Amino acid sequence: RKADFADLIQRIPEAGNGVSDLLDEARWELEFLLRMQVPPGTPMALPIGKQGQGPLALADIDASGMAHQKLTDAYWTGIPTAPHEDPAPRYLFHPTTGATLNLAAVAAQCARVWKDIDPAFSARCLKVTRGAFEAARRNPEVYAHSQFNGGGGYGDGELSDELFWAAAELWATTGEAAYGEVVTASPYMPAAGKPADAPGWGSTSTLGVISLALSDRVPAEIRDAARAGLIAAAERYAAEDQQAGYRLPDSGTRYSWGSNGVIMNRAMVLGLAYDFTGEAAYRQAAADAMDYVLGRNPLDQSYVTGWGARPMRHPHHRFWVGKGKYPAPPPGVISGGPN
Numbered sequence: 001r002k003a004d005f006a007d008l009i010q011r012i013p014e015a016g017n018g019v020s021d022l023l024d025e026a027r028w029e030l031e032f033l034l035r036m037q038v039p040p041g042t043p044m045a046l047p048i049g050k051q052g053q054g055p056l057a058l059a060d061i062d063a064s065g066m067a068h069q070k071l072t073d074a075y076w077t078g079i080p081t082a083p084h085e086d087p088a089p090r091y092l093f094h095p096t097t098g099a100t101l102n103l104a105a106v107a108a109q110c111a112r113v114w115k116d117i118d119p120a121f122s123a124r125c126l127k128v129t130r131g132a133f134e135a136a137r138r139n140p141e142v143y144a145h146s147q148f149n150g151g152g153g154y155g156d157g158e159l160s161d162e163l164f165w166a167a168a169e170l171w172a173t174t175g176e177a178a179y180g181e182v183v184t185a186s187p188y189m190p191a192a193g194k195p196a197d198a199p200g201w202g203s204t205s206t207l208g209v210i211s212l213a214l215s216d217r218v219p220a221e222i223r224d225a226a227r228a229g230l231i232a233a234a235e236r237y238a239a240e241d242q243q244a245g246y247r248l249p250d251s252g253t254r255y256s257w258g259s260n261g262v263i264m265n266r267a268m269v270l271g272l273a274y275d276f277t278g279e280a281a282y283r284q285a286a287a288d289a290m291d292y293v294l295g296r297n298p299l300d301q302s303y304v305t306g307w308g309a310r311p312m313r314h315p316h317h318r319f320w321v322g323k324g325k326y327p328a329p330p331p332g333v334i335s336g337g338p339n
Helices: 021-035 099-111 119-138 160-176 176-182 206-216 220-241 259-277 280-293
Strands: 041-047 056-064 071-073 091-093
Touching: 021 099, 021 119, 099 119, 099 160, 099 206, 119 160, 160 176, 160 206, 176 220, 206 220, 206 259, 220 259, 220 280, 259 280
Parallel strands: none
Antiparallel strands: 041 056, 071 091
């Protein structure tokens, strides 16, 4: 509920500023992402080509507007460790096309959400997103290369879905036809009932489909096609909900890394499909996903701290592991999954 995140609900430094505490938390991360953008007029020697496809060649390019891939320790730090007590050296990884498109997409959403809340911040985000999108189009094949084991590599050899997502967000924000041309030319634009499968960190196209389905800046036929794609995916997830022994919208047999995220992303698609259609089966499947996360699962274990007879208490987390040196996780933290 919106009221659950009203100003002064959370104990955060920004409380009392007249803005939703949830948006304040989101802005904290947004400010970090915006600072990851390369300043104008910055040439760099960057690797062109994918890792594992022969010797890498460095090319001198204009990296202006691109985004650095990540900031990562040289090695995995011990558990528990608070961020400010982390002894490991940290490395700023080179800019990549994927990170740049991610920045463009998120900053475009920022420009929409903060338009009336903080017009100056919204304008800043719009400037960032335009620059990032232009930079990614200028440098379309700068991929991630990870040589350190202090964090996940998160390499991505297919960036067409990130391009679609970024263009969709910019179209939904600005209504400008140039971004619409990129969207409609993409294979990720739903057509003829093609399902828009739930998003994941490496498959982001459906995030763009969702924004198109909710936008009043794009043509009605685009919005309708986006909604049809989400409904087609929801239909399959609702069918899987009936097949799974623990009644969740995923009838697979593997609890993959971050499996709770997979299930909750499916629930998001189901919830939207219910909003668009009023179909009770979609609402039920989304509720079943919540029941699974809150305890109706093979472990008979709530994956959410502070909820249920057996709530999650010791997550795999470098700060919230709950060994006494640092505070235990607050209520509402969700585990990535059973493994």
